[in-house]
Amino acid sequence: MLAHIARRIGHFHGHQISSAILRRMRASLKTINPISLQDFSQPNPSWSPEMRKFYDHYNAQCDTDTETYENKTGPWRKLPSYNRSIKHATGGIYISKLIQAKARLFTRSVNEQGATFEYVAFFNKEEKICICLFQPGHLLEGAPGHVHGGAIATMIDTVTGTLAGYLSGPSVTANLNINYRSPVPLGSVVIIHCALDRIEGRKTFITCKVTSTDESKVYTEATVLFVSIKLGSLFG
Numbered sequence: 001m002l003a004h005i006a007r008r009i010g011h012f013h014g015h016q017i018s019s020a021i022l023r024r025m026r027a028s029l030k031t032i033n034p035i036s037l038q039d040f041s042q043p044n045p046s047w048s049p050e051m052r053k054f055y056d057h058y059n060a061q062c063d064t065d066t067e068t069y070e071n072k073t074g075p076w077r078k079l080p081s082y083n084r085s086i087k088h089a090t091g092g093i094y095i096s097k098l099i100q101a102k103a104r105l106f107t108r109s110v111n112e113q114g115a116t117f118e119y120v121a122f123f124n125k126e127e128k129i130c131i132c133l134f135q136p137g138h139l140l141e142g143a144p145g146h147v148h149g150g151a152i153a154t155m156i157d158t159v160t161g162t163l164a165g166y167l168s169g170p171s172v173t174a175n176l177n178i179n180y181r182s183p184v185p186l187g188s189v190v191i192i193h194c195a196l197d198r199i200e201g202r203k204t205f206i207t208c209k210v211t212s213t214d215e216s217k218v219y220t221e222a223t224v225l226f227v228s229i230k231l232g233s234l235f236g
């Protein structure tokens with residue numbers, strides 16, 4: 001049953017699942033109420049003034065007002081960040097209650113604000129780029145006082161994966177190459193810049209650079225390959 005629903009679900013932005021399937025999912029979920037969809041990339045008290053300043057900078061240049069949803073003119077779109085990636089798919093909020101209900105997106109699995117991954121991403125559809133403001137918390141230590149390389153890789157995978165998702169639909173990471181150029185201090189704010197390199201059939205190639213907010217310092221560089229999949233294939 002679950003595999004059947006999952007196979008039929010499918011799609012990121014712009015694709016509707018049939019109302020018959022939605023009705024069936026709702027019927028099997030009628031004990032779950034209310035269903036909430038929280039955006040974890042909204043500003044919170046743990047954000048430093050620098051994080052807030054750059055958030056305001058990009059938010060002011062968005063095509064939609066984050067609070068009122070009114071249309072504006074601007075090249076950027078602030079992307080929501082949910083605690084399961086399936087919630088980004090149409091109808092995913094329902095399927096998230098059916099499959100591994102306790103599962104959480106790794107970067108959104110710790111509730112203490114500011115302790116791990118504080119981040120917000122903006123997407124520029126015209127230029128096929130994505131930037132992410134990232135404030136790594138004290139629980140992400142690798143070298144003393146600095147961010148663990150695995151945490152940096154996680155953020156690169158997450159932001160490039162988000163860009164691949166918006167450009168090519170459901171995809172998984174097939175290859176991730178990283179050069180760590182300079183250690184990232186815990187509690188600092190860095191910008192993760194991601195850009196589409198090219199799309200070849202099912203393959204989406206993305207480049208990524210992690211810099212200081214004034215972009216004078218390059219911390220990390222990466223290239224990532226995503227391969228498009230049918231979402232249902234993940235559920236057997």
Ligand SMILES: CCCCCCCCCCCCCC(=O)SCCNC(=O)CCNC(=O)[C@H](O)C(C)(C)COP(=O)(O)OP(=O)(O)OC[C@H]1O[C@@H](n2cnc3c(N)ncnc32)[C@H](O)[C@@H]1OP(=O)(O)O
Pocket residue numbers: 012013085088157158159161162165166171172173174175201202203225227229
């Ligand atoms: C709207 C969106 C919002 C999203 C928000 C979400 C936020 C969270 C985001 C979180 C993001 C987290 C994301 C995560 O953490 S995803 C989790 C980590 N990734 C995985 O677990 C993936 C595991 N691997 C696989 O499932 C398969 O191997 C895949 C599906 C990748 C390919 O197996 P499949 O049988 O389907 O296809 P194929 O083998 O015919 O290959 C197809 C093509 O690809 C080329 N190829 C394959 N592998 C490699 C390689 N290593 N280097 C270079 N090339 C490679 C291959 O040569 C071929 O090319 P060509 O011969 O056609 O030219």
